[in-house]
Amino acid sequence: MYGLVNRAIRDLITTRFGDDAWHHIKQRAGIEVEIFILNESYPDEMTYDLVSASVEELGIPRTEMLRMFGEFWALDTASGPYGALITACGTTLESFLIHLPNLHTRASMMFPNLDAPRFEFEPTGKNQGKLHYITPRHGLTDFIIGIVTGVAKFYGSPCEVQPLELKSDGADHDVLEISWPDAA
């Protein structure tokens, strides 16, 4: 996992829960990294350990914690230096979702060790569609749901995300149904 994700976890914790909480979480996770470099590759276990430590330290359920991370990461990324790139992908949630497969392809070029998941978006009607999330990793579905809700908030159209099929239930991959209201 690239430092990009671990930075988001750190930034969320320090922003919402304080530096002391982050310090304790790092301690619990047994991590001594001072600063996560954006495009540096770190073991996936480090991310999982940080998530688990956050759950234990803050007493927040894992599902809620992962979605919080995802949403924060999306909003933080969108509001930061990458905001211009995200808006270049489109000015609506739908256009972003349509461009998502390409976006991740580009990310794979830049982060060769990313082992990035694959996304496919299938519009199924007005203001709705299915997002196919294909990945060799486990346990990050709620993180993706958080990212989607965060991006939706960035575009000003809060969305509903419902898991239709889950790899954890034996499906081939995760399928998430996303729906959003008309633009105001």
Added chain:
Amino acid sequence: MKEPSTLPLLPGTFLPEVFPFYFHWNADMTLRALGPSLTKIFPDAQLGQPMAELFRLVSPAGSWEISRFQGGPSVVYLFEIPALGLKLRGQILELHEPASFLMLASPWISNIEDIARLGLSIDDFAPHDQTMDLLQMVLSYRISIDDLKKLADSLTEQRARMHAQQAEARKLALVAARTDNAVVVTDAEGRIEWVNDGFTRITGWKLDEVIKKRPGSFLQGPDTDPETIALIHNKLIHAEPVTAQILNYSKNGRKYWVDLEIQPIHDEDGRLINFMAIESDITSQRESERQLRETAALQHAMLQSAGYAIIAADTTGIIRLFNPAAERLLGYTASELIGLVTPGVFHDPDEVAEYSRQLSHELGFPVEPGFETFVAKARRGRIDQREWTYIRKDGVRIPVLLSVTALTDDQQITGFLGLATNLTEMKKAEERVRNTLSELERLNRVMMNREERVLELKQEINELCQIHGLAPKYPSALD
């Protein structure tokens, strides 16, 4: 030489889809066509408009001449649209029928913000165009460089902090080693890890004799106050700091008092790792305090039980001490006078004025009537003892013998002390003695007169005897 292409004829949509930023101009250097993305962001460009009005040839620099564009497809050209502040790079194909030039261009954007400024989106770029990818990469590396800078700053700060801590630790070690106080460092369970030389000097115990032991196990003894022991124990259990005075025993059994301060030490994560105790030997101090208390108690008893009035005043004359004998003598309570008035309140002002005149003459400088009258001599190191008349609260006048001396502390006058003895009884006794003496004198005179008269009578009788030719009756009276 490159082989001729064997590709099939490409569809007409090929050029706009693959090179959406292309531009095409005629041999007369007028605009012939623009790609869809350029058209979108450069609506002011009109077909047929001179190219020189729309584009600037940046590299290879030069004017708009046919020969400039006949370098072949291997030449990299860089144009700029001044109106947009946009550069375009690519290669030029010379076409025939009609004679024209086609620039297969990609925008050269180095700043991600220009995407939005120009009104572009990802759809305006061909998928093979690496502009967006390069921008993202540049952005990522910029952020990474910032991260590295932050890391470097953090390391620098940590190094500085570490150096400061090391310097501090060296100073503390120096202080701990050389201080006369005992310094004890224990682990979190209270077992000794280190003691300084001061500890050995005070207690007689060396480090190797006490390491891993709890201090209380060998320093405390039968006379150590159990409540103090319990207090310290309770504080340590809760990892709280504690100060106390406690009686300890040295290795040879000597009792000594220490002023003890124990502080818990935590690591950066807040975990208790050590206790540090500093002990000052206060045995002498406590002994001095005990003696002082005894002296003060004795003084108090003396003041309370003294039969003579003891009145002390500060340097301004305000009464600060008024013992029970003074209360009885003058009829005032101490609370009525202390901190409020000078002794002048119970003196006869005429006497004070008169003595002031005398003092002024005696001392050679004016002494104003008032408190200074009572202390002028004492201020100069002399005891002033004389009789005064005190005026009680009820107006009764009392003769007293008053001695006034200065109170000093390190040769500085801090106040004045007056000891007054009631002379009433003595005066009365003196009166009685005077009266008795007077009576005795009168009786003496009477007795002497009588004796003279008896002698005269005896002499007259002797004369009568002589006249009558008799022997004198009182031969002794003849002398």
